[in-house]
Amino acid sequence: xxxxxxxxxxREHSLCWTLAAxxxxxxxxxxxxxxxxxxxxxxxxIAVDDIPALVDFAKRENIELVxxxxxxxxVAGLVDRLDEAGIRAFGPTAAAxxxxxxxxxxxxxxxxxxxxxADYQRFTEAAAAKAFVRERxxxxxxxxxxxxxxxxxxxxxxxxEADRAIEGALEEQAFGAAGAELVIEDFMExxxxxxxxxxxxxxxVPLASAQDYKRVFDDDQGPNxxxxxxxxxxxxxxxALAARVMAEIIEPTVAAMEAESRPFKGxxxxxxxxxxxxxxxxxxxxxxxxxxxxxxLLMRLMSDLVTALVATCDGVLGSFDLRWYPEAALCxxxxxxxxxxxxxxxxxxxxxxxxxxxxxxxxxxxxTKQGADGACLANGGRVLGVTALGESIGAARDRxxxxxxxxxxxxxxxxxxxxxxxVE
Numbered sequence: 001x002x003x004x005x006x007x008x009x010x011r012e013h014s015l016c017w018t019l020a021a022x023x024x025x026x027x028x029x030x031x032x033x034x035x036x037x038x039x040x041x042x043x044x045x046i047a048v049d050d051i052p053a054l055v056d057f058a059k060r061e062n063i064e065l066v067x068x069x070x071x072x073x074x075v076a077g078l079v080d081r082l083d084e085a086g087i088r089a090f091g092p093t094a095a096a097x098x099x100x101x102x103x104x105x106x107x108x109x110x111x112x113x114x115x116x117x118a119d120y121q122r123f124t125e126a127a128a129a130k131a132f133v134r135e136r137x138x139x140x141x142x143x144x145x146x147x148x149x150x151x152x153x154x155x156x157x158x159x160x161e162a163d164r165a166i167e168g169a170l171e172e173q174a175f176g177a178a179g180a181e182l183v184i185e186d187f188m189e190x191x192x193x194x195x196x197x198x199x200x201x202x203x204x205v206p207l208a209s210a211q212d213y214k215r216v217f218d219d220d221q222g223p224n225x226x227x228x229x230x231x232x233x234x235x236x237x238x239x240a241l242a243a244r245v246m247a248e249i250i251e252p253t254v255a256a257m258e259a260e261s262r263p264f265k266g267x268x269x270x271x272x273x274x275x276x277x278x279x280x281x282x283x284x285x286x287x288x289x290x291x292x293x294x295x296x297l298l299m300r301l302m303s304d305l306v307t308a309l310v311a312t313c314d315g316v317l318g319s320f321d322l323r324w325y326p327e328a329a330l331c332x333x334x335x336x337x338x339x340x341x342x343x344x345x346x347x348x349x350x351x352x353x354x355x356x357x358x359x360x361x362x363x364x365x366x367x368t369k370q371g372a373d374g375a376c377l378a379n380g381g382r383v384l385g386v387t388a389l390g391e392s393i394g395a396a397r398d399r400x401x402x403x404x405x406x407x408x409x410x411x412x413x414x415x416x417x418x419x420x421x422x423v424e
Contacts, residue, residue, distance in 0.1 A: 001024050001025060001026055001064045001065060001306065002026055002027045002028075002029075002061060002062060002063050002064050002065075003019055003025055003027070003028050003029070003063065003064065003065045003066075003067065003306070004028075004029045004030070004031065004054075004057070004058055004061070004063045004065070004066045004067070005019065005028070005029070005030045005031075005037075005041065005066075005067045005069060006030075006031055006048055006054060006066065006067070006068045006069055006070070006073060006078070007030070007031075007048055007068070007069025007070050008030075008032050008033055008034050008037070008048070009034075009069065009070070009291055009366045009367070009382075010291050010292055010294075010295055010333075010364040010365065010366035010382065010384075010385040011069050011070075011288075011289050011290070011291035011292075011294040011295070012030060012033070012034075012037060012069040012070075013034065013036045013037050013040070013364040013365050013366070013385075014294050014295040014298045014299075014364050014385075014387075015067055015069060015289070015294065015298070015305075016028060016030055016033075016037050016040040016041045017040050017298070017362065017364070018298045018301065018305045019067070019305055019306060020040040020041065022304050022305060022306040022307075023304075024304065024306040024307065025306055027042075028040065028041040028042070029041055029042050029043075029044055029057075029061065029063070030042070030043050030044070031043070031044045031045075031046040031047075031048070031054060031057065032044065032045050032046060032047060032048070034365045034366070034367070034368045034369060034379070035365055035368040035369050035370040035376050035377075036363070036364060036365025036368060037365065038370065044057060048069075048070055048072065048073050049072060049073060049076065051073065051076060051077065051078050051081055052081075054066075054073075054078060054082075055078075055081050055082060055085050055087070058082060058085070058087045059085055059087065063087060064087075064088060065088050065089075065090065065306070065309065065310060065313070066078075066082055066087060066088070066089040066090065067089075067090045067091070067309060068089065068090065068091035068288070069288060069289070070288065071097070071100050071101070071147060071286065071287060071288050072147060074091050074092055074094070074097040074100075074266075074287055074288060075094060075097045075098075075100065075101035075147060075287075076094065077093070077094035078091070079091045079092060079093050079094070079097075079266075080093050080094055088310070088313045088314075089313065090265075090266060090309045090312060090313055091265070091266040091287070091288065092264050092265055092266045092287050093262070093265075095261075095262040096257060096262045096263065096264040096265070096266075096287070097287045098262065099253075099257070099264070099268070099285040099286075099287050100147070100284075100285055100286045100287040100288075101146060101147060101287075102145055102146060103143050103144075103145050103146075103183045103284060104122045104145045104181060104183050106282075106284065106285050107120045107122070107183055107185070108122075109253070109256055109257075109260070110282060112256070113252055113253075113255075113256040113259075114252070115248070115249055115252050115253060115256070115282060116248060116249065116279070116280070116281045116282065117185075117281055117282040117283070118141070118185040118186045118187070118188050118281065118283075119185060119186045120183055120184060120185035120186070121183075121184055121185075122145070122181060122182070122183055122184075123166075123170070123181065123182045123183075123184060124170065124180065124181050124182075125170070126166050126167055126170045126171055129142075129166045129170065129182055129184060130162070130163055130166055132184055133156075133159065133162045133163075133166070133184065134159065136184075136186060137186075137187075138156065138157055138158065138159070138162075138187075139155050139156060139157045139187040140155075140156050140162060140184060140185070140186065140187055141153065141154070141155055141156075141184070141185045141186070141187050142154045142155075142156055142162060142165045142166060142169075142182055142183075142184050143182065143183045143184075143185070143284075144169055144175045144178045144179035144181075144182065145178065145179070145180070145181040145182065145183055146175070146177060146178030146179070146180075146181075147178050148175045148178045148179065149226070150214075150224065150225065150226040150227075151175075151223075151224065151340070152169075152175050152178060152179060153224060155187065166182065169182055170182065188273040188275065188281055188283070189273075189275065189276060190273045190274050190275040190276055190281075191236055191273070191274050192211070192271065192272065192273055192274075192283065193209060193210075193211050193234045193236050193237055193272050193274060194209065194210045194211060194212055194230075194234070194269065194270070194271060194272070194290055194293050195209060195237065195242070195245050195249075195250070195269075195270045195272055196208075196209075196210070196267055196268070196269050196270075196289070196290070196293070196297065197246070197250050197267070197268050197270075198266075198267055198268075198308060198311075198312045198317060198320075198322075199250075199254055199264050199265060199266060199267070199268050199312070199317070200265055200311065200312050200313075200314070200315045200316065200317040200318075201254075201258065201263040201264065201265050201315050202254065202258060202263070202315070202318075203254075203317040203318045203320075204246065204250050204251060204254050204268070204317070205317050205320050205321070205322060206242060206245075206246055206250070207267075207297055207322065208232050208233055208297055208300055208301075208324050209232060209233050209234040209236075209237035209242065210230050210231065210232040210233070210234055210290070210293040210296055210297060211230060211231060211232075211234040211236070212227045212228075212229065212230040212290060212292065212293055213227065213228045213229045213230065213415060213418060214227060214228070215228070216228060216335075216339065216340055216415075217415065218415050218416055218417045219417065223340055223341075224340075225335075225339065225340045225381075225382070226291060226340075226381075226382055227290065227291055227292050227293070227333060227382070228332075228333045228335070228382075228414070228415045228418070229292060229330070229331055229332050229333050229414075229415055229418030229419075230290070230292045230293045230295070230296050230330070230331050230418075231296055231328060231329065231330040231331070231393050231396065231397075231418070231419045231422065232293070232296040232297055232299075232300055232328065232329050232330075233300075233328065235393075235422060236274055241274070241278070241280065244280055245270070245272065245280045248280065249270060249272070249280060249282055250268060250270065253268065253285070254268075264287075265312060265313065265315075266287060266288070266312065267287075267288060267289055267312075268285065268287065269285065269286035269287070269288065269289065269290050269293075270282055270283075270285055271283040271284050271285070271286070291366070291382075291385075292331040292333055292364075292385045292387075295329075295331045295364050295385045295387045296329035296330065296331050296387060297329075299329040299362065299387055299388075299389055300324050300325045300327065300328075300329050300389070301322070301324060301325075302322075302323040302324055302325050303321075303322045303323045303324075308320065308322060325389070327389045327390060327391060327396070328389070328390055328391070328392055328393045328395070328396045329387060329388065329389050329390075329396055330387070330388055330390070330393060330396040330397050330400050330418060330419050331364075331385045331386065331387040331400070331418075332385070332386045332387075332400045332401065332404055332414050332415070332418050333366075333382050333384070333385050333386075333414060333415075334382075334383055334384040334385075334386060334404065334407065334409065334412045334413070334414045335381055335382050335383060335412065335413060335414065336367070336378050336380070336381055336383055336411060336412060336413075337411050337412070337413055338381075339381035339382065340381060343381055344411070345377070345378060345379050345380070346377050346378065346379075347377065347378045347409065347410075347411035347412075348371070348375050348376070348377060348378075348409075349368070349375075349376045349377065349378060349383070349384070349407065349408070349409045349412070350375075350376075350407070350408035350409065351406050351407040351408035351409070352376060352407065354406040354407075355386060355403040355404070355406045355407050356403070357406070358388070358399055358402070358403060360388055360389040360390065360399055361386065361387070361388045361399055361400065361403045362387050362388075363384055363385070363386050363387070363403070363407075364384070364385040364386075364387055365383075365384060365385075366380060366382045366383055366384065366385060367379045367380015367381060367382055367383045368380075368383060368384070378409070378411065378412070383409075383412060384407070384412070386400050386403050386404050386407070386414075387400065388400035388403060393419050393422045393423060394419070394422075394423040396419070397418065397419040397420075397423060400418075401416075
């Protein structure tokens with residue numbers, strides 16, 4: 001089978017790494033890819049938002065499966081265009097991708113179909129938004145409705161902070177069109193966990209659980225990022241709790257999307273809050289694999305990924321079962337100094353072979369490119385995902401940090417507390 005992966009980050013490197021190992025994968029392409037992906041697939045210089053070029057390439061090369069990594073081309077309708085061209089594509093249509101493309105749409109869906117989430121209202125006018133904040137208790141959560149590259153959420157602990165967030169989005173257009181409308185919701189206490197399920201339009205199959213770290217610095221300090229680390233499984237997600245999440249959140253959402261004539265196919269990523277009482281509530285949905293959660297999930301996947309993705313596309317997940325290795329996996333993201341603010345590109349990264357000298361360690365590339373002399377260069381904010389397996393989260397953590405310490409990259413940094421709370 002000829003397969004095309006769309007994307008250039010750590011998520012896409014882990015997808016390519018896994019797909020390339022499948023006996024069903026005859027030829028693997030990635031658009032546009034990165035320096036690490038180039039070791040697994042043939043990289044083609046097509047941007048993720050160049051939908052006509054991606055469809056033309058898939059037609060010309062007789063691609064039999066397209067796997068779309070990032071959310072933006074899904075929301076923009078890449079899967080719709082591939083469907084029209086008769087090409088099998090893993091991911092939701094634009095109508096179904098509204099679950100991530102519009103936080104307001106998802107909140108309204110939850111309200112209509114009784115899916116547990118925080119109380120909220122939607123706003124396009126700053127004065128009304130500020131008045132609502134003054135009626136609620138602090139902290140309060142202010143979210144840009146559209147895609148804001150993981151930076152559109154503010155947890156305001158004061159009225160001044162809330163007012164600045166509202167003015168920034170609605171008056172100063174800090175997030176452009178994505179922030180033209182805000183969702184303001186009550187802050188939920190508890191512990192966050194990531195829950196993933198493959199969905200074929202009517203049936204859903206749960207994947208392994210994971211927990212990630214959004215804040216840039218140790219002890220959950222600093223601004224939110226796209227993710228600074230993750231581990232799987234999440235000890236919090238027991239079999240009983242997973243069954244509740246499926247019954248109370250995932251399956252009602254799948255049924256609701258079908259009822260709304262927006263059947264969802266692809267991977268549904270539920271960011272959950274587990275309340276102090278032990279109840280799961282939806283924080284938000286993503287319509288693609290998480291990054292870096294994808295890295296830890298795929299390190300643990302025993303089943304053939306190609307078979308699972310094709311079954312999802314073809315609507316035959318009903319009797320499908322996934323198998324997982326019992327080991328834990330942990331990923332540490334190495335980022336360029338300055339991230340998530342401004343940062344320099346082009347610094348040289350050494351020691352990658354030494355980092356992978358342990359057979360249970362894989363370094364997934366995110367923001368990298370190959371220099372003219374063959375050197376690996378940093379080309380983004382989040383640059384590497386150092387991922388390890390172990391008999392426990394603690395063992396995986398020790399391996400991952402030992403590998404990080406073998407990487408020679410003075411311009412890079414990472415959190416030093418990924419998985420620490422679980423180990424303690």
